[in-house]
Amino acid sequence: MSSSRTWRPGLRGALAVPATVGLLFLLLPLVGLLARAPWSGLPDLLADPAVRQALQLSFTSATLATLLSLVVGIPLAWVLARVRFPGRRLVRALVTLPLVLPPVVGGVGLLYAFGRRGLLGGPLESVGITLPFTTAGVVLAEAFVAMPFLIVTVEGALAGADQRFEQAAATLGASGWTTFRRITLPLIGPSIAAGTVLCFARALGEFGATITFAGNFPGTTQTMPLSVYLALETNPEAALALALVLLAVSLLILVALRERWLRPART
């Protein structure tokens, strides 16, 4: 790339300092965790069925929450970016609200909506659906907190995408659905991938909304972040080790996802 060479030489140096500060700030707490970690106890911990159960539950629920976010989040992002309707700005702000809401408050809100005495609690119960204290509840709590990450990313890409390709496809006779599938989606593919990774990562680390809405029970609702918190109260060493396991596995997945999904976009 020649563009980087056309930058004034002073700028690179000037930006390198705050960039390094930023990097250190993000990495130092992780280094702290690594330095204090009881490495020798790790194999035992990984062999512990309870830890494996929590890990498995975490990945299953985060995956389902991400899928749910994709199914309803991408259409929502599309509507927000492409359809003009009154109050669009307000709706856009409302959609991002879970980003700033303390997750515990989000969990309380979910209870008031889907709980036994919530707005939809009666109708749900009459058809035999209970969400609080179930794995489905974990998925909902995670999706509530994580979906905005996907929506914001995808909506930004849609707003910035060149609409002439879609118009061209339409003039060539492609139906709206075909255009969306064959033109729009590939165009914003990298952003969908990035949003998906962000959404998955946020879902994986979710704590507040989960504990409030879905509760804490091993095997059904006790995800890794909950186990880490519980261990922190009683056995800080184990908590560190658990956190490391979560960190390592997440890193592995994030790297793998990036490799797989973002590579075609670069070429």
Next chain:
Amino acid sequence: MLAVLTLTACGQSSGGQPGPGTRLSGETTVFAAASLTKAFTELGKQFEAEHPGTTVTFSFGASTGLAQQVLAGAPADVFASAGKKNMDLVVASGSISDAKPFASNVGQIAVAPSAARKVTSLADFSKPGVKVALCQPDVPCGVVAQEVLRKAAVRTKPVTLGLDVKSTLANVVSGEVDAAIVYVTDVLASGNKVVGITIPAAVNSSTPYLIGTISASDNPLLAKAFADSVLAPAGQEQLRRAGFSSP
């Protein structure tokens, strides 16, 4: 040197109790179990009124977390713990050498008003369709719940294990679960938001509460005076009113 001499002199002349001649002043920070919030806030006000010029600041939280904070050198002068294990940890580290039990809290069933007819005794915990919340077994209220259920030979499958007694109670208050085992003090403090059912003494269990002053305190005299006020008749009366039993 002079300060040390004065301190020792004070301590000896009054036999550990600040005598009428000693004027207490300054600030003291008390780390106390979350269940003590109401009783200790009242006690703190009384103490400040009796000793003008003193300020008592509280940090309430789960005893397990508070113990970790004290071990990490948090600026506490007094530690009041629910459960002996947490105090033992701090004593073992050498931070406290004068730990004394000052109260105990017995278990009680809290029932959501909407489930008052469904749950009337401990035996109902095993009925299908009754949603139960318990504290997770590592925290003091979880230990009490396990012991009560064991003694009463009641088998139950809780839908959730609360991180502490307050979050367990919150599940009952919101009506998301039908019943939980919490402390007498919690039921008393929540007024008519939950219905309390007494657990028979023969199968009940309790958590001891211990108080001690941090050796490294900047104001050991004041710290000790506050701890003593908790053990004094007026302090005990305040705790009794909140539902605590004698140690």
